[in-house]
Amino acid sequence: MSAPRFDVIGIGGCAWDLLGRVARYPHPGEKVPLLEFREQGGGQAASAVVSVARLGGRTAFVGTVGDDAAGANICREFEAEGVDTSHLFLDPQGTSHLAFCAVLDASGERAIFFTPGSKRRLQPADLDPEFLCSAGCLLLDTHHPEAHVAAAALARQAGIPVVTDLEHAVCCIEELLRLGTHPVLPERFLLEHTGETDGERAAIRLLERYQPRALVVTRGVRGSIGYQDDEVYHQPAYQVDRVVDTTGAGDVFHGAFAYGLVLGYDLPTNLEFASLVAGLKCRRLGGRSGLPTREELKELWRLPLPEAPLLQ
Ligand SMILES: Nc1ncnc2c1ncn2[C@@H]1O[C@H](COP(=O)(O)OP(=O)(O)O)[C@@H](O)[C@H]1O
Numbered sequence: 001m002s003a004p005r006f007d008v009i010g011i012g013g014c015a016w017d018l019l020g021r022v023a024r025y026p027h028p029g030e031k032v033p034l035l036e037f038r039e040q041g042g043g044q045a046a047s048a049v050v051s052v053a054r055l056g057g058r059t060a061f062v063g064t065v066g067d068d069a070a071g072a073n074i075c076r077e078f079e080a081e082g083v084d085t086s087h088l089f090l091d092p093q094g095t096s097h098l099a100f101c102a103v104l105d106a107s108g109e110r111a112i113f114f115t116p117g118s119k120r121r122l123q124p125a126d127l128d129p130e131f132l133c134s135a136g137c138l139l140l141d142t143h144h145p146e147a148h149v150a151a152a153a154l155a156r157q158a159g160i161p162v163v164t165d166l167e168h169a170v171c172c173i174e175e176l177l178r179l180g181t182h183p184v185l186p187e188r189f190l191l192e193h194t195g196e197t198d199g200e201r202a203a204i205r206l207l208e209r210y211q212p213r214a215l216v217v218t219r220g221v222r223g224s225i226g227y228q229d230d231e232v233y234h235q236p237a238y239q240v241d242r243v244v245d246t247t248g249a250g251d252v253f254h255g256a257f258a259y260g261l262v263l264g265y266d267l268p269t270n271l272e273f274a275s276l277v278a279g280l281k282c283r284r285l286g287g288r289s290g291l292p293t294r295e296e297l298k299e300l301w302r303l304p305l306p307e308a309p310l311l312q
């Protein structure tokens, strides 16, 4: 088989984020000044592939945007980051996903107000199997459930690992859990899905039921836990000097984890790598401002990252 053309292809949600840092949340009817304001791209699979691109990985994004200013901004930023957008569809009748993120200055926690827009959902017929199978790893969220299932099935058949980022129940959640080789799930989703109140028990239930190659549970500032072959690996969150904003930490963790799979990292190494990249993201406002580059990671990561290759 020829070498993969892309390290990671992400299929899923992309958004335009308006982000403001605030001292506190206003009561209804009250005004609170923004300490800082930024606009930038966001979205689960979208920020995941951008984090890989910053590290020098070859990436592509598959999804939909509306025919509006937000959609144009989203595309422009992907291109500036070197993410391939040849399979990013413009819906001429639709509007794009837009979010307003209010970030608390003291803790970096955020509240998000959003509209998914009216852009259409990707369908299995939109997928280009040859293109998808040129990936070293496929990364999926839940924004296009039918297409995610079809893409995951294709990837599984081709022996390509599938990292899933599932935050809430959607129509095809069972199939997505069954088809993901490496589900990387926030603990709150895991508890919600299994009905358990204990994270460890919920993880064991999920492992027994879907038998993924590995399972990772992310727990915000409490770090992450990896499960593989009856082994459990606890990874603390990376300590940054000052947490400015946790928006997109999970997205970035997924991106780095998917890239780590392509780089051949074993599970504990990959958890450490993803935690480092996600932690560094928290240094700045937004899902992307704080993302480390390959150059910066040289100082902070003990393994060499490949030289930035050019897209073919
Ligand atoms: N405050 C933080 N400081 C350092 N790392 C963090 C922080 N919050 C999240 N992370 C990292 O990002 C990962 C994913 O965060 P989490 O909140 O679980 O996901 P999501 O952003 O999808 O809700 C965590 O496992 C951790 O490695």
Ligand SMILES: [Mg+2]
Residues within 6 Å of the ligand: 044, 165, 167, 186, 250, 251
């Ligand atoms: Mg998330």
